[in-house]
Structures are given as C-alpha cells and as structure tokens.
Amino acid sequence: MDQKxxxxxxxxxxxxxxxxxxxxxxxxxxxxxxxxxYPTPDELIKEIHAQISEAGYPDFFGIGIGAPNGxxxxxxxxxxxxxxxxxxxxxxxxFEEKFETRSILINDANAAAVGxxxxxxxxxxxxxxxxxxxxxxxxGIIIEGHLVxxxxxxxxxxxxxxxxxxxxxxxxxxxxxxxETYVSSTGVVRTFKEWINEMPSDSLLTKIENPDALAxxxxxxxxxxxxxxxxxxxxxxxxxxxxxxxCFSNPQAFVLFGGIAQSGQGFVDxxxxxxxxxxxxxxxxxxxxxxxxxxxxxAAILGSAATTFWKFN
Amino acid sequence: MDQKxxxxxxxxxxxxxxxxxxxxxxxxxxxxxxxxxYPTPDELIKEIHAQISEAGYPDFFGIGIGAPNGxxxxxxxxxxxxxxxxxxxxxxxxFEEKFETRSILINDANAAAVGxxxxxxxxxxxxxxxxxxxxxxxxGIIIEGHLVxxxxxxxxxxxxxxxxxxxxxxxxxxxxxxxETYVSSTGVVRTFKEWINEMPSDSLLTKIENPDALAxxxxxxxxxxxxxxxxxxxxxxxxxxxxxxxCFSNPQAFVLFGGIAQSGQGFVDxxxxxxxxxxxxxxxxxxxxxxxxxxxxxAAILGSAATTFWKFN
Numbered sequence: 001m002d003q004k005x006x007x008x009x010x011x012x013x014x015x016x017x018x019x020x021x022x023x024x025x026x027x028x029x030x031x032x033x034x035x036x037x038y039p040t041p042d043e044l045i046k047e048i049h050a051q052i053s054e055a056g057y058p059d060f061f062g063i064g065i066g067a068p069n070g071x072x073x074x075x076x077x078x079x080x081x082x083x084x085x086x087x088x089x090x091x092x093x094x095f096e097e098k099f100e101t102r103s104i105l106i107n108d109a110n111a112a113a114v115g116x117x118x119x120x121x122x123x124x125x126x127x128x129x130x131x132x133x134x135x136x137x138x139x140g141i142i143i144e145g146h147l148v149x150x151x152x153x154x155x156x157x158x159x160x161x162x163x164x165x166x167x168x169x170x171x172x173x174x175x176x177x178x179x180e181t182y183v184s185s186t187g188v189v190r191t192f193k194e195w196i197n198e199m200p201s202d203s204l205l206t207k208i209e210n211p212d213a214l215a216x217x218x219x220x221x222x223x224x225x226x227x228x229x230x231x232x233x234x235x236x237x238x239x240x241x242x243x244x245x246x247c248f249s250n251p252q253a254f255v256l257f258g259g260i261a262q263s264g265q266g267f268v269d270x271x272x273x274x275x276x277x278x279x280x281x282x283x284x285x286x287x288x289x290x291x292x293x294x295x296x297x298x299a300a301i302l303g304s305a306a307t308t309f310w311k312f313n
Numbered sequence: 314m315d316q317k318x319x320x321x322x323x324x325x326x327x328x329x330x331x332x333x334x335x336x337x338x339x340x341x342x343x344x345x346x347x348x349x350x351y352p353t354p355d356e357l358i359k360e361i362h363a364q365i366s367e368a369g370y371p372d373f374f375g376i377g378i379g380a381p382n383g384x385x386x387x388x389x390x391x392x393x394x395x396x397x398x399x400x401x402x403x404x405x406x407x408f409e410e411k412f413e414t415r416s417i418l419i420n421d422a423n424a425a426a427v428g429x430x431x432x433x434x435x436x437x438x439x440x441x442x443x444x445x446x447x448x449x450x451x452x453g454i455i456i457e458g459h460l461v462x463x464x465x466x467x468x469x470x471x472x473x474x475x476x477x478x479x480x481x482x483x484x485x486x487x488x489x490x491x492x493e494t495y496v497s498s499t500g501v502v503r504t505f506k507e508w509i510n511e512m513p514s515d516s517l518l519t520k521i522e523n524p525d526a527l528a529x530x531x532x533x534x535x536x537x538x539x540x541x542x543x544x545x546x547x548x549x550x551x552x553x554x555x556x557x558x559x560c561f562s563n564p565q566a567f568v569l570f571g572g573i574a575q576s577g578q579g580f581v582d583x584x585x586x587x588x589x590x591x592x593x594x595x596x597x598x599x600x601x602x603x604x605x606x607x608x609x610x611x612a613a614i615l616g617s618a619a620t621t622f623w624k625f626n
Binding site for chain 1: 469471473477479557561565593
C-alpha cells in the first residue's frame, strides 16, 4: 500500500472533483466529472478508478470523501435531495470495495479544519477554529490537536448561534438571528437587500443586477461607500461574535475560509479590529484572526485527504 | 505514599475549608479555619498540617487547591484583592514543602466539572459542561473525557458570552449583556430590582428587605407569582443560551451547580423546556439538563481532590 498518498473526493450535486494528494499536501493528480452523468454511485466510482489507474496511481493510504447528507458515523449518504442516488447509499463501502483500501466520510467544515492544520495556515496551532463562509457559516474546532465532533456530530455549528436572539433574521433552520443569516454569502446579500432603499444613486452597485456577495466585496475593494458599509457591518457582526466565542474554547486563532473571507486581507483586518474591541480583557491581543491558505477550489479535496492521514495515522 | 486519599483545599477570602477525600469521593476528614487569622500563608498551611496530622492522616496522593486569583499555569496566587497576602504567593510550592507531596492549583469552575465527572452526576458522561451559578456564572467543559482549559486558561467562560449584545446589562467585565448579568445570584437580584415597580402589593417579596436570590427562589417555591416571573425569566435566558451553546461542543448534558440551580428539580425542568424550544432541530431531545450531585458546601473540596486524582493519574 502506498503510505504517502491519499485520495480526496468531493461529491457535489453538480460535479464530483477528486485528487491524489501527497502527505505534504501536494495534489499530484486532479480529475473532475459531472455527477449527474452517473445514475448509480458504482458507475461514478468505476469512472474515478479508471481515470486514476490510467494515470498510474493504483493504490492509496486511504480515501477521504466529502458528500451532501453524508453521515460520518455510518459512512452512508442518507436521502440527499441534491443527488440522483436516492435513499441510503453506502458510499464508503462502495469505494472500499473498488479501491481495496479504507475510507472515511467527512463533514466539510471539519475537513477544512484538518486541512488547515495539516497543509494550510494552522500548521503551528493546537487550538483553533476554522470559520467557513459559504452559503452558510460552518466551523471546525481543534482543541489540543484533536478535532471536536461532539456527541452527535454537531459540534462546531457556530453558524446557528443566535447573535440577535430577540428580533433577528429568519434562518433556514427555522429560528431567528443565527450568525449565518448575517455572516455568509447569503447574509451579505440579505444585508444589501435590506438596505437597498438607502443605496446612493452613484454607488457602483446600482449598475449590477442582483449582485452576489463577491460582487459586493469587489465594489468595496473599489472603495464604493455603500459596499463598504455592508462589508463593515458583516465584519462587525463576525468580529464581535468571535470575541464572544473565544469564551468557549479560548483558541489561539480563528482561521477564515471561503469566498468572501478570502477576498483579501482587508476583511480579516476589519474582523480583527472588531474582535479586539469586543473581547474580554484577559484575552485582548491574544486571539489571532488568520486567512486560510487553502485555495477555494481544491480545499475540499485537500481537507478530505488530510482527514484520511489524520484519522488513520 | 497514600495512593487512595487526596487533600482538597478551598481558600476563600473569609474561610479556608479543607478535607481528606478518598478516591471514591468520601470526605473522611473535614476542617475549616478563618483565613484572616493567618497573616502569612505559611501559618495557614502549618495549621492545616497540624490538624490533619493530629487526626492521623500524615500523607497524600496529592493536594488540590482552589484559591481566588489562582494561576493554574504557575501555581501562584497573584494579587488577590480579597486576601491579606499581597503580591505573588507561590501557594503550590508552600503546600508541597510542608506536606512533601505534589499539588495543583485549580479554577473552581473546572474543578466542579472534574468533581462531577469523578464523584457526581456525570460519571457516565464523556461530553458535558457544568454551569456553576454563584455570584457569577462559571463553566467547565469536558470533551471526550478531557477537561478543556484553552490556550490561555480561559476556556469555558460562558458567563461572558453576550446574550443581549445590543442593549444588555452592564457587566463587571466592562461589557454589556453578558449571560452572567442575567443568570447568577447577582443576575436574579438585578431582575428583581429592575422589575420592582411592577411588584404586586400582595407578593411575599414585599415582606423581605433586599431579598437575595435564594429568598426569591424560596418565594417561587411558595408559588408567589412575582417570584415565579423572575425565576421563569432566569430559566428562559439560561435555557435558550444553552440551546445556542450546544452548537459549540454538542455535549450530552449540561450539569447545573450552585445555590439557585440546586434549589430544586423545578428550575432544571424549566431550563430544559426552554432549551428544547430553542435548540436546532437535529439536537432536539438529545441534550440533557442535569442537577449537580455535589453538595454546595463540600463541592470545592471534592472538586479540588478529584482534579488531583484526575491530573496525576
């Protein structure tokens, strides 16, 4: 068995990306297929196996799989609405049979934390939390070098801590005021829509129909005042929340990952200023905000592969 | 060396309590002296040593010490405003010299968690958080059987997570809206004072001058409507906060400890109802609220002794 390479697989509703990753975090082979072209998971796995075998990588230390509705405890995909494969799919067993090696199923926020620890911007940290800003807000907690998963696998759901418990925005979870309704790609767009009547007629955002979060962040980088107000508000809510959340695990750092966070150091700096304003006195100056060093497009593959090395070592 | 008994010491501004505790959590010898009678820590330690020697317990597995302004990392008491001993007091070294055994200094909220795990109501749990309701609100976090202390020793400061970040009560920490300004003995009295103009003239509380939290809880047990309103509000803020905090470590249970919590199962039941109303869907019915089984008066001694066994084993 090849001890130095793991296979990272990221199954999405639209595409499935996969890569052969060295234990130093180098992707030495990368592939991608449209998930919907494969009516059964067996056919998808066969295709991945074929591509990898042809490229000359016959076996692995292990396989890390990220998938929607994946249950890390059972290794099954369970009733995923965004996949063609219905019911319960024993995805780990299927990969293990075909590749003749062990595999694990991984929550993407946790994979981001392990990826950051092994290959990213947290190699020197034993206590940190990754904050993944995407459609929602995910987090992965590392304490004393161990990933915290919780009794039922729901540790690190920082996106569903309510920061406006009284009258906050309605969340997809059915509750109000959850952090991710303010701080996420979706949250940024909601702020824009809530404030749209106050948008000055000379704002760059007037020229964009239904801007997404990245468009809003782009206008901020061009020094647009209205976009800056939205970005400042987002950084404020995140910074003061992370100040409070420091009272949970007292980490050395929060590592920000995902589109809007990685739009540049400027956002990280704003979050840091708000954190310092809001944190309890004994922790002032002691909790860092770092930018992820994993590139967005390959982060899931790197995180899945990293978790494979992490768990099986 | 006696492997089966530890000495637990609880140094307070007024009194110092100590006990010889078996590894099953039985206090076989208990003593108490007024702290202010001893102008130096050496004299206090000499007195404790004399009482214990006289009772026939010459040596120990270890000594666990709880003290105000204790720094667990250095083993020193540092500039404690409520003690006569000024500056930096190397309390661990002093005990070790006199008793010729090892010792540790312990944060009381963390000692409560370890005490609950070894001797109390969390013997069967690997993931839980203790909530200590006293003058403030302290917490001790156990994850996968390990005490979480954090990078700088400030993990588990749940009392300083802000639950009314916008316009909450001023906290001793200088910030506004911290959980402990609502949920603690002090918080309960603040609620009473804030609402005093709405107190019905027939409330039992009209007959008590400056009622403390326990008096308010006593009136609630006598079914006083105004006291019930205060207790309900306290349980509501705590329950909905613990619902949110379940998104940190996803514990099996929160264990409530301290005067008002231990006033009876009724308060625990109210907190549980509010937790269930407010927790995210996948955790509904899965996170318990338990009452501490450590008795208030001996909890610090048991917790300190428990931590000694825990750390040195």
